[in-house]
Amino acid sequence: MSNGTRVLKALRRSTLQAIPTLGVILVLNFFLLRLAPGDAAEVMAGEQGVATEESMAAMRKLFGLDIPVLDQFVAYINNLLHFSLGYSPRYGMQVEDLIAQRLPGSILLMGVALVFALGIGIFIGTVMARYVGRLPDRILSVVSLVFYSVPGFWIGLMMVVLFSVTLGWLPSGSDQTIGADYSGLEWLWDRVSHLILPALSLSLVFIAIYARLTRASMLESQGQDYVRTAAAKGLSPRAITFRHVLRNALLPVTTMAGLHFGTLLGGAVVVETVFSWPGLGRLAFESIMRRDFNVLLGILLLSSILVMIANVITDLVQAWLDPRIEVR
Amino acid sequence: MATTLLEVENLTVRFPRLAAVQDLSFSVGVGETLAIVGESGSGKSITALALMRLVPPPGRITGGSIRFDGRELTALPDAAMRKVRGAEIAMIFQEPMTSLNPVLTIGRQIGETVRLHEGVSRRIARARAIELLDLVRIPEPHRRVDDYPHQLSGGMRQRVMIAMAVICRPKLLIADEPTTALDVTIQAQVLALLDNLRRELSMGLLLITHDLGIVGQWADRVVVMYASRKVEEGSPDAILDAPWHPYTQGLMAASPRHAGDLHYRRTPLVEIPGSITSAFGETGCPFVPRCALAEARCREVVPPPLSLGDHLVACVRHDPFKEAADVALAG
Structure with missing residues (x-):
């Protein structure tokens, strides 16, 4: 079987498996969120400081919160089948438009963080394995242990203190200089410089994990017979x-990277908040505080789909890297 | 004997706590097959790796010389040694299951050697790989060249290993237990293939084995190793029919013979008592703890090798000259 057909088979199997998973996720998300105390009307009323029974009822009616939960669920599914994620009264726009605004920022941040994590992690792991037991290995082991044990947002804050406040090299937040009208290379550098700190603090933990993993699995591979064969050539x-x-x-590393995609999304919530990065993570955080369930449901659904896509990609990469993986 | 291709003298390989090979000397001529026989732990595989300068650390070659085709391999710089490996001395390993890289096609693995040493393009390397697969008699080489190791049987994988080893037409091929992991019918095929290739490419062949059945049929000369030392050397006929060293005699007695009592129902299969680990720390002859004929003087010094003609033995109880003289007198 050639490489191409193998990969295609893996793709088909993963896609078919994703469909029932998605259904379960939809149901769970919807009902779990209803368990949270309070609703959007209460939060808005609380913010305004004054609210009458009538205005609360009117708000609930407007948000569609006055009908029974099961009817709400049917309405939600009905919306979904029409490719609509619902309306956010808070932002005054369709949820899908809101998410579409924020999605590219998050994808960019997570993509770059993942590239950092894999690139730097595998590089460090390779160096550690080649100098195992010697000085470079010891130093890098300590460094990766520090990265692993210190929370990413704290390192993020410390990097803001060092690079933004003290040295003034990199901006401390947002995804571009507000109001600046750059073009060409200046625009590119502006975007890149805003990206470095958040992407780095999001990836540090994963750099540490992949470095340790690469080191361990390289040491294991080095003892294999085919390495001796290669030397004899x-x-x-x-x-x-x-x-x-x-x-x-790299086989175990790709598996882990696929599993970590969900964790990366979770980490993005914190890092986007710390660096005021306009992405989905921050939107999710704000929606929780405001009980804006339509937005939250939309984000959760999208995140689930993203995680599933990541799993499919992992399967494909695995099938491509390891010919022994038979697809049934 | 033909011109000497490989001349090993007093080779010693040490690990921190033991010597794996001590004072080992032997030679392989152009186009000759030398078999090194010995049980597990006798140092034969380490000898093979030492010839390639691939002794796994912390072990290292601590003495002796390896002269190959006019060069001293022990003194060669690493880069020059890499040019010898695969191109002039090639090696086949015991485990065809694990000795091939599972994630690369066999075509790439075979072609890799020739790309490295002859700097040919990927396309030519592939064509050469197909040619070699055909040479080692793998059916449909055009299709098989893109297979991965797990898609092949054990015998086919060993053929792939052989193809990989001979693609650069090495002068010496070291086969470290090439048939141990294979079943008997495949064993004979693989050995016949090695023998054919040796003749076609006029290679020297160093066959490392613990299977005495192989030796008589395929080897020109035999070296018997025990506990890191050579104890006997000679023609297969001499070693198999009239061994001199008590260890070799024990080995022959312990080999199953199909004449007579086929399943050893009436008489037990003879064994050599004890194990090779008892040689550890022995000052004299390493075989003393297991030797039925051992005397006090055996414990004093390592017996020096004595030879008559091309038959050589390291045992103090054995004086080939005296025995030859006795035979002559009696006759």
Whole structure:
């Protein structure tokens, strides 16, 4: 079976498996959120400071909160079937439009964080494995342990103190300079400089995890018989590491990276809040505080789909990297 | 004997707590098959790795010389040694299941050697790989070249290993227990293939095995190793029919013979008592703890090798000259 057909088969299987999962997620999300105390009307009333029974009832009617929960659920599903995520009275717009505004920011942040995590993590792990037990390995082990044990947002705040406040090299928040009208390279640098700190603080924990994992699985691969075969062919240590050891060692790392995608989304909530990054994480946080369930449901649904897509991609990468994975 | 291709003298390989190979000397001629026989732990596989300078750390070659085709391998810089490996000395390992990289196609793994040493393009390497698959008699080489190792049987994988080893036409092929992991019918095929290739490519073949059945049929000369030392060397006929060293004699007695009592129902299969680990820390002959004929003088010094013609033995009880003289007198 060629590589291509194998990958296609993996794609079909993963997609079929995703459909029932999505249904369960929809039901769970909807009913779990109803368990939270209070609703959007109460929060708004609380913010305004004054509210009569009548105005509360009017608000509930407007938000569609006055009908029984099961009817609300039917209405929600009905909306979904018409490709609508509902209306957010708070933002005064359709939820899908609101999410569409915030999604690119989040995807960008998470994508860059994942690239950082994998790139830097695998690099550090490779270095540690090549110098195992010697000084570079010891130093990097301590560093990765620190990254692993200190919360990302705290390191984020410390980096803001160092790079933004003290050194003034990088901006401390937002995704671009507000009001500036840059173009070309200046625009690009503006965006990149805003991205570095949040992406780095989001990825630090994962850099540590992937570094340790790469180190361990490279050490395991190095002892395998096929490494000795490669040496007997006359390959240099470098060629052995990159062509024979690393590829085998990456298999567990890709599995973990796929599983971590959901964790990354969770981490994005905190990091987006710390760096006032206009993404889904911050939107989710705000919607929870405001009991804006339509927005929250939309984000949860989208996150679930994103996680499932990430799983499919992981499966595909696995099938591509490891020919032994048979797709049934 | 033909011109000497490989000359090993007093080779010693040490690990921190023990010597894996001590004072080992032997030679392989151009186009010759030398078998090294010995039980597990006798140092034969480490000898093979030492010839490639691939002794796994912390072990290292601490003495002796390896002269190959006019060069001293122990003194070669690492980069020059890498040019020897795969191109001039190639090696086949015991476990075809694990000795191939599971995530690369066999075509790439076979072609890798020739790309490295001859710098040919990927396309030519692939064509050469197909050619070699055909040479080691793998059916449909055009299709098989894109297979992954897990899609092949054990015998086919060992053929792939052989193809990988001989693609650069090495002068010496080291086969470390090439058939141990294979079943008997496949064993004979693989050995016949190795023998054919040896003749076609006029390679020297160093066959490392613990299977005495193989030795008589395929080897030109035999070295018997015990506990890191050579105890006997000679032609297969001499070793198999009239061994001199008590260890070799024990090995022969312990080999199942199909004549007579097939399943050893009436008489037990002879065994050599004890195990090779008893040689550890022994000052004299390493075989003393298991030797029925051991005397006090055996414990004093390591017996020096004595030879008559091309038959050599390291045992103080054995003086080939005296025995030859006795035979001559009696006759």
